[in-house]
Amino acid sequence: MSEATRTATESLPEIVREEVGQPELGFLWDFWYPAMRSDEIYGRNLATATLLEVPLVIGRTSEGKVFAMRDSCPHRGIPLSYGHFDGKNLQCSYHGWEFDACSGRCVLIPSLTSHDKLKVERINAGHFPCEERDGYVWVYMSAAGTKLPETVPAAPELPKFSEKFKITRLDCELPSHIDHGIIGLMDPAHGPFVHQSWFWRSKKSIHEKAKQFEPIPNGFRMSKHSPSTNSLPYQWLKKMTGEPVTTTIDFVLPNMRFEEIRSGKYWFSSRATVTPVRRDCCRIDFVAAWNLPLPISVFRAFAKVFLRQDQETMIQQSEGLKHNPRLMLIDDADRPAKWYFALKQNLIDERRTGIAAPHPMSGPATLHWNS
Numbered sequence: 001m002s003e004a005t006r007t008a009t010e011s012l013p014e015i016v017r018e019e020v021g022q023p024e025l026g027f028l029w030d031f032w033y034p035a036m037r038s039d040e041i042y043g044r045n046l047a048t049a050t051l052l053e054v055p056l057v058i059g060r061t062s063e064g065k066v067f068a069m070r071d072s073c074p075h076r077g078i079p080l081s082y083g084h085f086d087g088k089n090l091q092c093s094y095h096g097w098e099f100d101a102c103s104g105r106c107v108l109i110p111s112l113t114s115h116d117k118l119k120v121e122r123i124n125a126g127h128f129p130c131e132e133r134d135g136y137v138w139v140y141m142s143a144a145g146t147k148l149p150e151t152v153p154a155a156p157e158l159p160k161f162s163e164k165f166k167i168t169r170l171d172c173e174l175p176s177h178i179d180h181g182i183i184g185l186m187d188p189a190h191g192p193f194v195h196q197s198w199f200w201r202s203k204k205s206i207h208e209k210a211k212q213f214e215p216i217p218n219g220f221r222m223s224k225h226s227p228s229t230n231s232l233p234y235q236w237l238k239k240m241t242g243e244p245v246t247t248t249i250d251f252v253l254p255n256m257r258f259e260e261i262r263s264g265k266y267w268f269s270s271r272a273t274v275t276p277v278r279r280d281c282c283r284i285d286f287v288a289a290w291n292l293p294l295p296i297s298v299f300r301a302f303a304k305v306f307l308r309q310d311q312e313t314m315i316q317q318s319e320g321l322k323h324n325p326r327l328m329l330i331d332d333a334d335r336p337a338k339w340y341f342a343l344k345q346n347l348i349d350e351r352r353t354g355i356a357a358p359h360p361m362s363g364p365a366t367l368h369w370n371s
């Protein structure tokens with residue numbers, strides 16, 4: 001232990017807990033992640049979630065503000081979610097310590113008497129910045145643990161392009177490390193095999209495609225283009241508006257895929273995030289908004305089929321991955337996956353060294369594949 005660390009620890013005996021993310025788990029800290037749906041927290045109930053292997057207790061104060069605390073009492077580790085929440089303070093079920101839910105700071109230790117000198121306010125149960133957007137509770141997973149980060153960027157929001165729109169959300173859990181979830185999400189070559197169905201495409205419709213990509217900050221973009229003509233929904237859309245259909249797809253670290261489809265006055269906007277729950281489990285949260293004459297129930301029925309197809313494939317893949325096989329990334333179909341790994345590594349290195357690495361794409365690139 002360095003001199004500096006020892007002094008810092010000794011001056012705060014067993015009070016402030018340091019929690020720094022473990023880099024070997026392949027998680028990216030200091031980003032917002034969706035923890036749950038907003039409608040899962042109502043009244044004074046306490047909900048639980050796990051993000052990046054951190055157990056969280058999530059609730060809403062009587063003023064309506066969402067909060068996320070580490071779900072572990074700093075006294076003896078019992079989950080705070082077993083405790084009682086009065087709309088402001090969360091009381092541990094074991095010895096009744098009370099914590100301010102919005103800061104994690106301890107405000108009361110019932111056993112203390114006037115003989116005790118313990119500075120209650122120096123104890124913190126661990127609290128993470130928490131915001132609501134698009135019907136999700138987002139938690140900023142700060143590597144600084146109990147210490148609040150100095151700057152927190154705005155929580156992500158799904159782009160919408162008109163006042164009135166429909167919106168819907170779906171999710172599914174995958175028994176996979178986040179990296180497999182993400183490269184599965186951006187992989188163009190599995191479509192004709194995993195997602196063949198009458199309403200989307202058949203295996204026979206496979207043909208060569210060329211797609212233009214460009215670098216964007218912390219990610220890459222499949223440049224605006226006319227989507228595949230072998231998919232029925234795009235054909236319907238074009239017939240309906242009589243105008244060309246265009247689509248743009250972005251991937252942005254740590255885990256987001258945005259898609260924007262436009263045709264005349266109509267738009268469709270979606271975002272899929274792959275959130276690390278534990279090292280062997282991630283969750284896809286999919287939110288879509290649109291102003292097309294498309295009923296939510298119809299869209300959900302189709303989207304569920306898609307998600308289920310991906311989920312079944314990932315469950316099967318996880319069987320194989322248990323044996324730790326050597327894997328391959330091939331050009332061009334796996335090039336987006338290579339960019340993802342390079343962007344992620346660059347960011348980890350940059351945060352460690354303070355030196356910015358160049359974007360893995362030196363400029364626009366065209367990729368070719370059959371799908």
Ligand code: FES
Pocket residue numbers: 073074075076077078092093094095096097
């Ligand atoms: S374990 Fe929570 S107050 Fe003792």
Ligand SMILES: [Fe+2]
Pocket residue numbers: 184185190194195310
């Ligand atoms: Fe898929």
